[in-house]
Amino acid sequence: MPDTAFTLHPQLASDTVPVGDLPLCRVLLSKDANYSWLVLVPRRPDIVELIDLDPADRATLSAEIDMVSRALKAITECEKLNVAALGNVVPQLHVHVIGRRHSDAAWPKPVWGAAPALPYEPALRDGFVTALRRALGLSK
Numbered sequence: 376m377p378d379t380a381f382t383l384h385p386q387l388a389s390d391t392v393p394v395g396d397l398p399l400c401r402v403l404l405s406k407d408a409n410y411s412w413l414v415l416v417p418r419r420p421d422i423v424e425l426i427d428l429d430p431a432d433r434a435t436l437s438a439e440i441d442m443v444s445r446a447l448k449a450i451t452e453c454e455k456l457n458v459a460a461l462g463n464v465v466p467q468l469h470v471h472v473i474g475r476r477h478s479d480a481a482w483p484k485p486v487w488g489a490a491p492a493l494p495y496e497p498a499l500r501d502g503f504v505t506a507l508r509r510a511l512g513l514s515k
Contacts, residue, residue, distance in 0.1 A: 380420040384467040387416060394504055395513030399435040400470075402443060402511065404504060407492040409481075411451040411474035413443055413507075422468040425460060440470055446510035447474050450503075457486070 383401065391403035391414055399419075405412035417436055422428060428436060444456050453474030460470045473486055481489030495503075508514070 381418040382420070383416060384465050384469075386465045387414065387467065387469060392500065392504065394507050395511065397439045397442070397511065397513070399432060400439050402507070402513070404500070404507070406494060406500075407486075408495040408499070409490050409493045410479055410486050411447055411453055411503075412486070413447055413472045415439060415443060415470045415472065417468055419468075423462065423466050424468060427468065436470070440472065442511065443472050446507060447472055450506050450510060 391405055394402040394404050399417050400415040401418055403414040405414060417428060417432060440458060448456060451474045453476055455475040457473040457475055475482060
């Protein structure tokens with residue numbers, strides 16, 4: 376069970392909208408509509424590195440990355456998935472799951488800093504979040 380002492384890093388809260396909570400991770404959608412970009416954040420306090428998670432949580436994180444990646448690919452029909460846990464700017468452990476296309480703003484380079492963030496049209500964002508929640512079996 377995730378620890379009640381968990382708080383989301385302010386930068387992650389600012390840059391994303393919530394999709395919902397899996398058993399371990401909070402699933403977030405990046406506000407940058409240039410890419411189909413999700414972020415998974417284990418709901419554990421003071422976790423910086425993958426190695427900070429206990430073995431059971433590491434296994435759960437891996438399963439949740441798989442689940443979210445499959446849902447994102449099915450919904451977006453993206454050509455490639457980029458999965459990364461960098462944490463150079465935001466120290467709280469978080470995993471990016473980004474659906475990539477040969478036609479996206481950064482292809483074939485990394486997405487960071489490649490193009491100014493493009494805000495979602497609210498109806499498109501809300502529809503995407505609804506589709507993600509449905510695919511992940513989340514109510515909110």
